[in-house]
Amino acid sequence: MGLELEPLFQAWSCFRRRKFRQCSDLCAQLLEGPPGGQEADSEYSVFQAAWSLKTRALTEMVYVDEIDMDEEGIAEVILDENAIAQVARPGTSLKLPGTSQGGGPSPAVRPVTQSGRPITGFVRPSTQSGRPSTMEQAIKTPRTALTARPITSASGRYARLGTASMLTNPDGPFINLSRLNLSKYAQKPKLAKALFEYIFHHENDVKNALDLAALATEHAQFKDWWWKVQIGKCYYRLGLYREAEKQFKSALKQQDMVDTVLYLAKVYLRLDQPVTALNLFKQGLDRFPGEVTLICGIARIYEEMNNISSAAEYYKDVLKQDNTHVEAIACIGSNHFYSDQPEIALRFYRRLLQMGVYNCQLFNNLGLCCFYAQQYDMTLSSFERALFLAENEEETADVWYNLGHVAVGIGDLNLAYQCFKLTLVNNNDYAEAYNNLAVLEMRKGHIEQARALLQTASSLAPHMYEPHFNFAILSEKVGDLQRSYTAAQKSEEAFPGHVDTQQLIKQLKQHFAML
Amino acid sequence: AAGSGARRPRAGGRRRPTAAGTAMPEGKAAFREVLPKQGQLSVEDTAGMVLCKPKVLPLKSVSLEKLEKLQRAALEAARPEGAAPQPQP
Known part of the structure; x- marks a missing residue:
């Protein structure tokens, strides 16, 4: 007994080493034991500590950065109640991609996504499906395996992940939300915060999360900025953007935080007010000079507005602050590739390789850059490695497609024909x-x-x-x-x-x- | 009708590539501009079909990779339950 670690400490240690499954199991053992060993003078018992630790471990297992999470379903696009004008003025909307003032490469050189934007060097959950510019386009776009959109974001990935979390606990959910007395937990701020994150991220039950946050912020006499941000997050998920905006602004008044600025900008982007978001970022930069996430946010907005040259400038600013920023390197690299400078693009992609990025996309890009920069010795081996690293058929199809171009380039039309055929075999x-x-x-x-x-x-x-x-x-x-x-x-x-x-x-x- | 150098033929006009300026000047000033004084010089410049361009693939963000990992894990967790009843009928 003397050699064994105190179980709660062991669980805590596992948590810190990100061994969440182990931590959760240890906490479960503690919770099943007799609730003894309470210290009379402490407000929180060991039992509660184990409970709280387990909620946090379970949350961490499925945690995805909420700032990056964004999914706009078809219903949200059709039933857009927030649109102010039917036709926005050029340069003020993300839904009009055609108004390119940035002098970016034309579609003759750079392929475009279905929304008419040049393809980007980096995908995030929100850019993945590509926002269709108009409703007409959203309906017109054929529903292939890759362009299929959820009907609403409520039925989208959030909900699917919610069911996913149930699968990780085969013997029923850890906390039965319907039996929870939320007001009791709201009185205990330390437990409530962990519980909120669990409900929000693990269970994806936004309504209950909002109830808890509302009670807790009341208990804190509306003086805790953290709860305001959480309420704002809930409102955002529920589609109540103006309410979310109010909460974030109120939180910013109490405590200036980069995170809150990012959430607020996300609200403005969803409301299709990119200029407001840009101003917000720039004001944020006055208060937090050199903050990478803010600069990067500006660059993303410019890129979405098809203003490629400004985007590239801001991405360069990002690299001045953080020279290992993958998104900035990838975007600058793809810009160089499509502005006829494959040699420079090659250097950026090589930098990513040195930093330890090792996947199909990177090797495919390296292969393409090598070919167009006339470094033929590396071309085919890069593509071989890309094919080897491809995780699904869509990625394999992309690599074969690009190999087809190499074949066209060297004039081997038979090989090109076969490459394009193989592309279609992998992705019809x-x-x-x-x-x-x-x-x-x-x-x-x-x-x-x-x-x-x-x-x-x-x-x-x-x-x-x-x-x-x-x-x-x-x-x-x-x-x-x-x-x-x-x-x-x-x-x-x-x-x-x-x-x-x-x-x-x-x-x-x-x-x-x-x- | 003689234009300067290579010139795009007018739409609807006849495309008649004719040899012009056959006599090459010799000596040091070998590369002088050739301006044909007679006949029509044209290079057939029809619009050919265009290939789609090669695609540089976008890299995935960390959160996207994690999302995909979670989804894959969920699928795999769901599969054993779904796969078991299949052989019965």
């Missing part, structure tokens, strides 16, 4: 691969196949101009001028500045005038 919704296959088929003179492939590509990705433009060219060649004209118009809609499309349309109009 890969519109870019359909388009490129069509171009290769056309070279072989197989017009019918090319036409079918192009039609597939344009229905899968109506936001890309390439399939429409190619279809227009093909139809014009075989003399089907009407179809060529409609396709060319779609191409112009997707990429208004494309010179070849404009010429084709002009040419077709002259043809029609002659008739």
